[in-house]
Amino acid sequence: MTPQSQSVDAGVTEPLSKMRLRLWLKLLKASNQIEDQIRRRLREEYQSTLPRFDVMSALARSPDGLKMSQISGLLRVSNGNVTGIVDRLAEEGLALRVAVPGDRRASLVRLTPKGETAFAEQAVAHEHWISDRLDRLDADDVEGMIRRLDYLNDTLEEKD
């Protein structure tokens, strides 16, 4: 019997694959619970959405603008997806497309001043919402979870 064999404690200990499945369901539950809250508050308090917030967040970090493909790469979503979101941000005067000199295929997307102001306000609220949701976690709790999530994310990235 090999050391890896699960049958050593068959019927006694839960198989590792089941434990991992339970872990995933708990991770998903926490994630969805927090995310739903953020979506709801963005809608109710800012008539906005999480995808819009995510795009604006990316743009806010790049004052020189981002190409569509850069946004979709950062957010790990499809190109067509970003097209629609930027369209709506532009309609509302929060972002705009500017031509890229030397490449007539691409365009740079930037936040307008109005978009910068709106995002700054939402980002502050967003941080409060998260901290409020997690307010029962003290510094040690947070550090402990971050350490484990860093390890998990490292192993997940190897698989991409």
Added chain:
Amino acid sequence: MTPQSQSVDAGVTEPLSKMRLRLWLKLLKASNQIEDQIRRRLREEYQSTLPRFDVMSALARSPDGLKMSQISGLLRVSNGNVTGIVDRLAEEGLALRVAVPGDRRASLVRLTPKGETAFAEQAVAHEHWISDRLDRLDADDVEGMIRRLDYLNDTLEEKD
């Protein structure tokens, strides 16, 4: 200066709210990475989707069927959402609606034999996919994360 004051180590230690925000972003990253993988494999290998899988999973645990409102309650999604998903499952012969004796408003949704077979196969694959994604986590890693997520989920539930 109170013991709770953050200004004791202003400029030295990251504020707790920022740490919590970082924790959230890492949690979200892990969750999205795994979820995207599941969605992709459900689509490619079973021409299905995660919402369909979730509904079938709920139905598989209730051989006597579930009312629409029970499904939306379990999955924490809207009623209208479940209507569409069950419609599509029914079109494909995987689920069906049966009348509830004594309540002509409601209907019970059940998996068909075809739906049961299809779900059983997908559930096995699903567990493998998850375990494979998390295969770098040993039993101690998994237990440690589960313990922390249980605590987090407990505190989140208090806020609902």
Added chain:
DNA sequence: CATATAATGTTTAAGCTTGAAGGAAATTTC
């Protein structure tokens, strides 16, 4: 240079999601 190949974005069809509006049936209240 001409042609083939790559890269950049948009459009489209299909499905998911929500909140709001609405229909139908059950329950409560008077």
Added chain:
DNA sequence: GAAATTTCCTTCAAGCTTAAACATTATATG
């Protein structure tokens, strides 16, 4: 028992998401 309320579900409009198909422009290859 009639009227008001609540419950159950569906429909709808708007937005998000993807993959595939497409147009346009840029680059590489001969």
